Amino acid sequence: MDFITQHPVLVVSLAKIVGLMFVLMTTLAYLSWFERKVIAHIQSRWGPYYVGAHGLLQPLADGVKFLFKEDLTPPGADRFVYILAPMLALTLAMTTLALIPFGPPSVQWLGESTLIVADSSIGLMFVFAITSIGVYGVALAGWSSNSKYPLLGGLRSSAQMISYEVALTLAVVGVVLLSGTLNFNEMIQSQSGYYLHFVPRWNVVPQIVGFLCYFMSAVAETNRAPFDLPEGETELVGGFHTEYSSFKFAMFFMAEYANMITVSCLATILFFGGWLSPFPESWTFMRYLPPVGLLALAVYLAYDTVVLARGIARIQLIVVTAGALVIGLACLHPVVLAIIQGPFWFLLKVGLIMFFYVWTRATLPRLRYDQLMSFGWKFLLPVALANLVITALVKVWPMLVNHG
């Protein structure tokens, strides 16, 4: 106990990192389930169905499958770099999440805010710093495989990521100008308040152009459809990860999902008010949304258990229903209810953006490579730049008028 009271920062930080890792790993696994289910339903299919109720154990089965597959290294590959590349990709993708605030800094334990691992004064810069080295994972994977298609895929993706990083950063600078800070929590707090007493004063309203530029370049930056040329299977087999098998392939897969999460979190913080509730303080009944939502889910699952499920699936559904019921009831406790508010809204917004991501993938066809490049350099970049200049002018206009 002495150690904990003497080194609160160390202990709390370690606890936070372990907790975040656990939650993140589970989320990464279940994102693949989410994506497959959503795309399947958009295309009038069922998606994962047989492993567990609603295919809920599919991620587990996939993980086991990846672990037991043969781990191949192509002849002539640069072994060190070949092993380094997936590790680099996954590590960097997960490091960024340490800077994301999942709730207000007022939620504390031992005097340390609990819902953010590293509350840096220039969080945004660090996120960009880490994502900017993320290119190496993909580029090195392509190079070290000693194979044509991965090399082409790696080259394409590094060119694409460098190009779209410019537009991505420029699109965000407008928000930085508006809030006047690089710290995530301060940025979120600067978005509190309401237009007309009920429309939240989020940055997405004045920065709608910036948001659209940000989202489009973010999709390209994470190599997702319709900008997923680095792994365009019709021309490049599997792109940069063609030669990777077993768990190394899974690591690239997880890195891609982790990057999606980061980018969605960033969009939530910068443009959608982060952990702020979209409803005014006076609407106190909205505070009960998380427990009510969970209890509604429990009721639906209970119906599912009784009417539809058979055999083992029924037992699994009983467990999940009980879990939803217990957490939902726990959320009714005033202390838990107060803590759950920030993370609930944050995760809800992130989830909606993730859904949008998947929706885009199911809807839009892939671009051609020259179209992709000219779209980034000749359209997105000028628009983001114009948005930045106009935002700056609006911001300094009062100062200019007062001086003149």
Place this chain on the structure above:
Amino acid sequence: MTLPFIMFFVCAALAVIGALTLILAREPIHSALALVLVMVSLAVLYLLLGAEFIAAVQIIVYAGAIMVLFVFVIMLLNAGVEERTDYSKLAKFAGLPLGIFLSLALAYWMLESFIGKQIANGLGGTNASVSTRELSAQLFQKYLFPFEATSILILIAILGALVLAKKDE
């Protein structure tokens, strides 16, 4: 031994190892990666000094932009293993002693300099933590002209590259 102290020596060792690998590696990509390691270790050293902004910019500009282009070009040209010559007898025998002498001389000179003495007396470093706001105020008010001049210099370099790369008509 405090935690920052240990971190300093770990990063310093990583930077030196990276620099040595950069020179000794035969594969261009390995050299480039070693240089990235040097940049990142330097960024952590800046972070230990409390210069967060400089650390982030160091990674974004050097590791994230310049070195990515290096790696990109090496991959694009598919540069082979480096070839070595054995012509210089001077470098073979006098190289290592002279190198050690140079680094010792530099270390002595830094210790004896004004800033070195300040740091040794515990005067420097304590106020190193500067907020981004103060930094940008200095950059855009006091040093505005050098700042803009540097940006034009970089622009000229880009234009020069374009002129050189342009095909003759």
